[in-house]
Amino acid sequence: MSCAEAGRIHTGDEVAQDLERTCDVCVVGSGAGGAVLAHALVERGLCVVMLEEGGYHTRREFDMREDHAFPRLYQDLGNRATDDLSLTMLQGRSVGGGTTVNWCVCYRTPPKVLALWRDVHGAEGLSEEALAPHWDWLEQRLHIAEWPIAAANRNNRLLWDGLGALGYERHSLKRNVQRCVNSGYCGMGCPVDAKQGMLVTLIPEAVERGLTVFANARVLRLETRGRRVEAVHAQLLDPETDRPTGRRLTVRARVTALCAGAINSPALLLRSGLDGGGRVGRRTFLHPGIVSAALFEEPVNAWYGAPMSVGSRQFAERGDDRLGYLMETPPVHPMLGAIALGGFGLAHQEAMEQLAHVQAALVITRDGVVEGDEGGTVALREGGRRLSIQYPLRAHHWEALRHAQVELARVQLAAGAREVRSLHARPVVVRRAEDLPLLERAPWEALRVKVFSAHQMGGCAMGGDPARSVVDSRLRYHGLDNLFVADGSVFPTSVGVNPQQSIFGLARWGAQHVAAAVGA
Ligand SMILES: Cc1cc2nc3c(=O)[nH]c(=O)nc-3n(C[C@H](O)[C@H](O)[C@H](O)COP(=O)(O)OP(=O)(O)OC[C@H]3O[C@@H](n4cnc5c(N)ncnc54)[C@H](O)[C@@H]3O)c2cc1C
16 A cells, blocks of 8 residues: 555644555554654555654754753653652653663674573574664664764763772763764754754655654554554643544554553553453563762763763673673753752752762663563553552662662772762662762662662563563564564563663564565
8 A cells, every 4th residue: 555645744723634554564653663664664555654652853952951851852751750759750752752861872682682581481583683774774774873972961971080090991882973063962853863863864864765654643543453553542632732623534454553652552451441361561671770969079060961871881791690780971961960869959959050060970781681580560540541560679689789870980080080979768878889888878768868760671572472572572562463562672581781772773673574464
């Protein structure tokens, strides 16, 4: 089927009446998975309609203000968290999904992780060899290249120096940018379109080839009959208020591809009465991480410059019974800083007065690999509209986070920090290497220390055995013939590195299976 109309991006306010569309493939979600998949499908000449709950925001609106960006570009206005509030999450929500706001780091999936997914979880076909041509293509198209250490901002440079002083492994990270001006505002949407996210690369290119995108289109449920998805039902939202306009959009597609991301893809399946035998929403992984804040005499100005460009794999492998972690850096803008540094009243004021001198380092832990680690769960609250996200942090998580905090502080002190603070409700402050045991003795418990995630994975685990997974090795939902899932939710464990390139690769590889289901 070729599309009856030329490609376009429609916003919710442009739709004046209820609409119905037919197409080959309906793609739900426009982030790392959805955009790459849709692009690969229109390249094959298929008629594709993409539905995105978030708005269509572009460079013209990206004014580098956190108070504008978080409500517009993030899930739950930037306040997504687990039910017990012990783990807060940043997750994208606009055309381009997480790729519009992310910090640009790109890693290929480590071969060891692909082997684990194959050998333990029965996910066939996702080998390094099968993914390599897709990664090669993506690296070229998205200008993925190492960020030179000479261009690192001071925040990253200090991590580099500290790692070097201790003889720890260190490397500069790869980023998907072109003509980057090193502004540091990636998290608020790139104001100069340097970030090679889906918003400025594959989505416009696919639209030129006929892709139709409806922004502000929240998919409510998939209608199924027998072994098939018959229709995708969405409501249109007002771009200004995010409230329903009263208009409905129904897409009847030969195949539906769910790419709403971890957390939202499982939630949408559950709203559609598809619980995968109780496995949908299970095995949710978050790379739980902490941030360590160091104070330096000289200003660091950690809000300027490429936010994340230096990393260390020094503690990536810590044995089979312990979680490995990567060290990296987050940007320190005023709002994020104010939330992270915590404290009340005068203490908070003093912390904020020193913001220019704060260097921040973080870790991401690789969850889901220790024996018995089933991660968290996504479920629906009563009424179905709101989500319940649970993620019990267990002994092995706390062991890794405690270890990581000590090592981050060691690195920051080696780089010349005057003092290092943990993000405990009552921060632990260390000024010399001899004080590091104080960090070990701190309370490592839920709600006593801030734990973050910007990497959501799992919830629709991929695998060979229908009794243990939600989608098969071709990304097809077990039990339905024309429903696929192609986003971070299909990872059977966390990936252990920044996930976007793994999701890009998975979606481009998976396009062959989606296309085959429509006979292309
Ligand atoms: C602040 C931040 C920094 C990050 N930095 C990095 C980094 O440097 N490197 C890296 O590799 N990763 C990074 N990430 C993570 C990365 O962006 C995500 O892992 C990736 O975008 C996830 O891809 P996805 O396709 O699974 O989902 P998403 O990109 O989240 O896309 C899903 C889309 O589906 C839409 N959607 C959800 N529900 C519905 C519905 N019912 N109807 C219609 N649409 C729906 C959402 O609005 C969203 O736009 C970062 C993330 C954040 C938030």
